[in-house]
Amino acid sequence: MIIFAKKLYVSLTCQKTSHNFTKIAFKPLHTNLFNIVLISFFLTIGCGNSYSQEIKNKKKPIPAVKQTDKTAGSITDTIKLDTVKPKKTFLDGKVRYVAKDYAKIDQKNKLITLYNEAELYYKDVELKSGIIILNYEKDEVYAGRIKDSAGVLVQYPNFKQGESEVQPDSIRFNFKTKKAVIFNSRTKQGELNIKAAVTKKENDSTYFSKNAIITTAEDIDEPEYYFLARKIKFVPGKKIVTGLTNLVIADVPTPLALPYGYFPLSKEKSVSGIIVPSYNDSNTRGFSLQNGGYYFALSDNYDLTVLGDYYTNGSYAMRFESAYATRYKYRGNVNIRYENLISSERGYPDYSKQNIYNIQWSHSRDTKSNPNSTFSASVNMGSSKYFKRSINQANVGSNLNNTLSSSISYNKNFNTIPGSRISLTATHQQNTQTEEIVMTLPSLQASIDRIYPFASKDGAKKGLIKNINLQYNVSGKNYFKTTDSLFFKPQMFKDAQIGMQHSIPISTNFKIFKYFSAGASTNYQETWVTKTIKKEFDEADGRVNDKVVDGFDAYRTYNFSTNLGTTIYGTYDFGSDKKLQAIRHVMRPSITYAYTPSFERYYDNYYVDATGIITSQYSRFDGGLFSAPGKDNSNIVGIALSNTFEAKVRDSDSTKTEPKKIMLLNNLNFSTSYNFNADGKSTFAWQPVLVSGGTQFFDNKLNMNFGATLDPYAIDNGGNKMNKYNIDNGGSLFRMTSANLTLNYSFSNKGGDKEKNSQSQRNGGRNDDLFGTNTDLNDTRNSQFANDPEREDDVITEFFNSKIPWDMTLAYSLTYQNTNRESKISGNSLMVSVNMDITPKWKGGVSTGYDFVQKGVTFTQFRFERDLLSWRMAFNWTPLGVNSNWNFFIGIKSGMLSDIKWNKRSTSNR
Structure with missing residues (x-):
C-alpha cells in the first residue's frame, strides 16, 4: 500500500515547497434541489387551483345535552375538535429561476420543466443546465444537456455550492433518500481535476465512483496524462480510497500501477505521510535510495520533515527540516543536515570517509507584536567542506564562496528619558578554506541617548556651547577563535576571551563664517579584559615565550578630534538652445585633525639576551580581545574631497519644457592624511x-x-x-x-x-x-x-x-x-x-x-x-x-x- 500525503497550512504556517504530496478530492452534488424547484410551482400564479376542507374554527368543544332516563343511567355525549394541521414549508430561502424557452408545469405527472439556458438559484446553490426537470411527487430532480440545431449536445449541467463545483453530463438526485447518480462528473479539488464516468452518492459522507480520471492537466477531457482509478470510495474532507490505479500518458496506459491507494484529505490541518524515495546510482558510492522519509504534520503552526539517503557502500545522509509561523508574531524555518560520506571501498587506495553537517536557521519577528523589541536569526554554519562534498547540494555559488556567516540578535528599546537601548548578538564567521572559525557568544551593545546639558529650556541647540552633548556606550564580548576540528569542544571554551569596553563621547558642532560647518569631539574609553600576556625570555631555548595570565585587568585611553567642512556648488551653462545645457559640480571638502597621546605606561620591557643590554617593549594587552593602547603619539591631519557631477540636457520629447537631469558621476572621492609624528623610517608623513x-x-x-x-x-x-x-x-x-x-x-x-x-x-x-x-x-x-x-x-x-x-x-x-x-x-x-x-x-x-x-x-x-x-x-x-x-x-x-x-x-x- 502506498500512502500519499498532502501538506496544507492554515494561519500563516509556511508551506514547504520541496515536499508536497498527492491529495485527490471530489465533492459531488449535495443539495435540496427537489425543494428548490418545487417552490416555483407555488410561486406561479394562475397555473393551477388548490382546494382544502372547510372546518369551522371552534375554540371549545360543544357540550352534549344531558338527558335523564329513569330506566337507564346518565350518558354524556361530546363532539371532539376536528382540525387539519398545515404542511410545513420545505424551503426557507428566496428562489430565483430563469429559462430561455419556457418553464412548464405538468400537474398530471407532477413535473416542472425548465428548458434552454435553465438557471436555478437558492441560498448558496447555483444550478445551470440545458434542461432541469423536477418530479415533486417522487422528490427527484434531473438536470442534463440539450441538442443544438446541429444535433450536438450542449449546455452541460453546472452545479455550484460554496467553493465546490461539479460539471457532469447529467445528474439525478432524490431529496428524501439524499441519494444521487451523477454521470461523467467533472470537479476540481485543489490542484486536481477529476472526471468520473458514474458516481453514486449513498449518504452525506460517502460516495462511490467508477472509472475515474485524476489529473492536474487543465483540459480534463483531453489531458496529456491522468491516473485511471477503476473504483473509488470518497469521504469528503477525510479520505479517498482507490482500487487498481495506473498512470496513462497521452492515452497510452503505462505499466506503472498501484493495486491499492489511500489519499488523505483535509482542509483544516496538515496531514502526515510517507515521502517516497527516488532511486539513483553513483560511480563511487554504488546504488542508492534518496530523499525518502516521513512528513509529520505536528500542528497548524509547525511541521517536521525527516529525509534520508542510503548508498550500498555504506554512505548515508539525514536531513531534518521544519517550518513554523504564528500570525502577527513570528515565522521561520530550520534545516539540519548530516552526511556520512564513504568513497570507494575499504582496502582500495582511493577509499575515504568523512562526516559533514550544515545547520541553517532563519527567524523573523513581526514588528507589530512588540514595537520596542526585535529578534531575528540568520544562521548558516557547519562543516567547511559541506557545500563542496554534499551529495544533495549542487550549490556552485556557495561552493565557490569562502565564507559562512551567522547572526542571532535581540534588540530592546527602553522608553526612558533619556532613551536607552540594549542589543545582544551572537555572530559566527567561518573561512571554508582555512577552516578557521571566529564566534562571539554573545556580544553586548548598550547605550544611552545623547544628553545636551547646556541646551535651552525650549530645546534650541544653537552655537558651540548649547550643542555640547555626551553619551554613554558599553560593549562586551565573549570571543572564541577556533577551527573545525575543535568546534564546540572543551579546548574552544578554554581559549575564550571575555572583555568589556566603556566609552563616553563628548562632542559639539557649530557654524563658522556662515558657510563652514565645524565640529569637535573627545572620547574617554575604559577597557576591561580577563586575559593578558606576559613575555619571558627562556635562556635555555634562547627565545621569548608568551604566558597567558588569567585575571581581571584594565586600561584607560582618551583622544581629541576636530573637523571643518563646507559644500561648494558650481554650474557651467552652455546655453538653453544647446543639447547639453549645463553641467553642475558639487564639491564637499573637509579637513580633520585627530590627536591621541602616548599610553606608554601600559608597556613593559623584557630582556632579549643574557647580557641584559638590549630590551624590547610590549604591552600585556597585545593580542587581546580589544587592541592594545598606542605607545606613540598620534598627531594626524586628514584631508578629503568628494565630488558629484550632474548634467542638464534637452529632453528628446519635444512636448516637455523642462530639461532632463543626467548623473555623470555619482561620486568621485579623494582622501589622504599627514602624520606629524612620522619618523621617516617605519612610518611616513604622507599616506597614499x-x-x-x-x-x-x-x-x-x-x-x-x-x-x-x-x-x-x-x-x-x-x-x-x-x-x-x-x-x-x-x-x-x-x-x-x-x-x-x-x-x-x-x-x-x-x-x-x-x-x-x-x-x-x-x-x-x-x-x-x-x-x-x-x-x-x-x-x-x-x-x-x-x-x-x-x-x-x-x-x-x-x-x-x-x-x-x-x-x-x-x-x-x-x-x-x-x-x-x-x-x-x-x-x-x-x-x-x-x-x-x-x-x-x-x-x-x-x-x-x-x-x-x-x-x-x-x-x-x-x-x-x-x-x-x-x-x-x-x-x-x-x-x-x-x-x-x-x-x-x-x-x-x-x-x-x-x-x-x-x-x-x-x-x-x-
Missing part, C-alpha cells in the same frame, strides 16, 4: 592618496566602479619605500601602486527585475546567476529560470520569432598592480549569464566566463528546460572543473503529485 568613484549608464543598467592608490614616495631598486618624494626621484608627482575597475550590466527585453538567487545568497553565494543557479537536489520541481508574469507561456503566436524573451548579466573585473614597479595586470576576467526562451515551451541558459590572465574558461553551466504542460523536463550540465556534474529531471509540476518523477544525475567526486 585613495581615489574611488562610481556611476551608472543606460538608465542605471550599467554600474561602473573604479579605484586607485597613489603613493607620493619613491622606492629603491629593491622595491622598498624611501623617505623621498617620487617627483624628486625623477618620477611623476604620484606613483600609482594599484587600480581596479568593475563593470556590471544587466539588461532584458522582458521588463522588470530578474529573480534573485535567494537560496544561493543565503548559503553564502552570489545573488545573481553568474556562478550558475542553485540546485537543491532534494527538490527539482521548481523552474531554474525566472518566469515572466506578463507573458502567457501556453500561447504560441506567429510573432514569437520577432521577439524572443531573454535576459543577460555581464560582469567585468580588471585589477592593476604596481607596488614594486612590476606594472602588471593581476586580474582580468569577464563573466556572463544568459537566459532565453528559445520557443514558448523551451528555455535555455548558460553561465560562463573567461580569465584573460590565466587564459582559461571560468565556471561554466548549461541549463535547458522544456514545459510539458502539466510536466516539466530539465537538464543542467556543468562540464568543467572539480564541480563538473549533470542532472536530468522529468516530473509533474504539481506539488500534490511531486513524487511522480524521474531524476538521474551524476555527482562530482568531491
